[in-house]
Amino acid sequence: MDLSIGEVAERSGLSVHALRFYEREGLFANPVRRLSNGRRIYHEEDLEWLAICTKLRSSGMPLAMIRQYIELVRQGPGNEHERLELLRRHETHVEERIRELQETLAVMRYKVRVYEEHVARGEADRLWNPSHPDAARTDSHQECRPPQGA
Amino acid sequence: MDLSIGEVAERSGLSVHALRFYEREGLFANPVRRLSNGRRIYHEEDLEWLAICTKLRSSGMPLAMIRQYIELVRQGPGNEHERLELLRRHETHVEERIRELQETLAVMRYKVRVYEEHVARGEADRLWNPSHPDAARTDSHQECRPPQGA
DNA sequence: CCTTGATCTAGACCCGACTCTAGCTTCTAG
């Protein structure tokens, strides 16, 4: 039932270094316990929490925010509002990020399509080419009118 | 028609420091020209290119990749395929990132909803709470069956 | 008994992308 840091590393996908680092950073709710010889012991719950952490991280939540969350948890019941507020804040942030990426993607797709056509016609070199002022100018106009669906 | 670094900073939204930094990093296609007194002079095209750079950056393209692109441009016509390949690689990357964010978002929304319900019923403290093994376990099961639409 | 491998700590190092500082020059307005 007890897991060594190596096992946790393997199962969580984090390095042992990262696990110790996370601990120093206060990202564990309950202080990591030790064997009499000083070695860390983890349990299933730790793995579950780490899975959540990794998910939050992959969505761009900074460690500092995860720490804030876990600090609220440590303070015990009574601050559920703050916890929710924090999560919703991040939700909003992720939504905005998605929109930003989608917009860039639309512009890029459009440009790539235009470029492909030009290349096909042998008139290449007229896209995102800052050493070709003519093209740059033409193109940046196009950029102002991205695909209708954007 | 000539722009000083300060003007470019203001109009591009980048700091003068960042502009000099970008130049050192080789992110300009044509070497930035200087006045006889050593001061940099920029032109509209530079602003246009910087706008593109900023867009690419905001979509997560690393400076190193922008540099690769601009190096292809500097080499002149003939490598349009490589340029397109580079842009498509990034496109794919952005698509994947969007998917990743959408997935996390779905999970977060679900969890937040569950949490809200629990809080409403006064049974709070049962979500993403690694010091409450019981809750953690229940919850991580829920996590394995995210909203049907995910 | 000895090696191998996992662990420990403290602290150095890395990378990306800037940001800022020091010390100097140069332009512009009063």
Added chain:
DNA sequence: CTAGAAGCTAGAGTCGGGTCTAGATCAAGG
């Protein structure tokens, strides 16, 4: 003529998020 703003360079510092190293300890197997 002079103060202040804006520029210049080289190089140091920052921040986030780790990663790695050195040197010590410990447990197990041959």
